[in-house]
Amino acid sequence: MHTSKFSTDEVFKSRQDLIDWVQKLGRSLGYIIVIKRSRKNRSGVMSKVILICDRGGKYRGTGSSSRHTGTKKMNCPFELVGKYSSMRECWTLKVICEKHNHEPAEDMEGHPYAMRLTENEVRLVEDLSRKNVKPRDILSTLKEQNPNNVSTLRTIYNARRKFWATEHEGRTQMQVVMSFLQEEGYMHEARTNKSNELEDLFFIHPISMEMWRAFPHVLLMDATYKTNRYKMPLLEIDGVTSTNMTFCIAFVFMNKEKEPNYTWALNCLKKTIDGYASPRVIITDRELALMKACTNVFPDAKQLLCRWHIYQSILRKCRPSITSHQSWNFFYKAWTSLVESQTEETYKFNLAQVEEILLEYQGVLDYLNEVA
Ligand SMILES: [Zn+2]
Incomplete structure (x- = not known):
């Protein structure tokens, strides 16, 4: 015996109200209902919407469409039609077929459609991302606001990627970095190769700059190799205060850990302080190319090896x-x-x-x- 759940005498104020009602009821039964088509009337006003099961539509094997949505189309006959009555100024629902040719999903978690964020949720993700809130915390905020939300961390990451992509529209990753450094007042320098690809990038935070000018006597240098996602060596240059605290001065992304790259980096560093002072002691990790570059750029500084190394x-x-x-x-x-x-x-x-x-x-x- 099949009872009709979708037959209703209820009227809806708007098309969206009708869709929300149908989708909510569908979800509670374990089905995802999607819009198949919308129609406008002669005056160009939305007047009809056809709603089907997400398993509706032609089965296309393991074609690209089903792989893309993660849902198998299997000609599910479920179909509802929402219609607008301009006389009554409201929407009503008509059941064409309420049967499915498949079992309902037991758990909506992980279902691509159920995980989709509403417009308000997308805005919330954008807003929190701008405030540097971590994805994990964004997710728990979403779930607090809407206990039915079945999003996963992946949903948040995808939403953020989409949002950053539009935010940074038409600019390369490198241009984004450069304008960030510019806007935040970093002292920075970059050089490119003949085909205009980035070779090396040097930058100092404005606060580090002040510290570096106040404590220019000792430099600690450490190169970490291939630990970042761009597989570029990162040179970290630190300073030491008069109270023996270390502070970060500059970071340099380098294309290679070769002497010319180190020399370029140290010359950038030297330029930022020329006329103030010069380091007297440089401590390195016995990276020979780096030690040689130190001799080139700061010939008067004494070179020591880091005790830990x-x-x-x-x-x-x-x-x-x-x-x-x-x-x-x-x-x-x-x-x-x-x-x-x-x-x-x-x-x-x-x-x-x-x-x-x-x-x-x-x-x-x-x-x-x-x-x-
Ligand atoms: Zn179905």
Whole structure:
């Protein structure tokens, strides 16, 4: 026995009210109802809407259309017609066929149509995205406002992508970045190759610029390789305040980790402070191309190796030779005192200690000599 749920004497104030009512009822029964066609009357006013099941329409196998919507068309006969009466100034609903040729969906979650955002929800996503709200938090806001919302994180990401695309219409990703840097007051410089592709990009935040001018004496440089989504090496240049706090000065995206790229980056950095001061100490991670570039651009600065990187290197090269845990601790203690020597005298004393320990480990001595 088939009971008619869609037959109604109800009248709707607008076409949208009618569609909302039908779709809501459809969803509660486990079906997605979509607009097949809308018609205008002779005066150009919307007067008719044909609503069908999303499984309606011709079955096209695994053709591109069904793959695109994620729904299989299977000629479901379900069909309703909404009509506008200009006499009564309202919309009414007529059932053409209320049967489906398939089972209702048990769970609407994950259904592409059910996940679609309403116009207001799209606006909310845009608004929150502009305020840098995280997608996860946007999603929970949506669900708070509308408990029936079955969107997933993917829905939010897609909505955002669409919105950024129109926002940045007609501009390349690079142009967007450049105008962002411009608008936010970053000091920046870029260079391109012959085919006008970006090679290197250097930028400093305005606050970093102030800090850099106040504390120009020590530079820390660290290149991270291929960790960002553009697979470009990123050089981070930090400074140190008088209270031993590190702060970020500049970032450089580089096309290659080669000496000319580093030299270009350091020259950009030098230009930003020329006439104020010059760094006196530069600490790097023993990246040879970078060290060479430092010598080119800041010949007067003393170059030191970062203690953390030295330790990593010692761990890698020396730990295998010093096998017992006790000997290693002993060596490491002596090594730390050596590194922390405050005067030349204590340095010499500590060095002698380390050398004595290492008499037993020729491989380690060779390595340390090589580093020094
Ligand atoms: Zn159906």
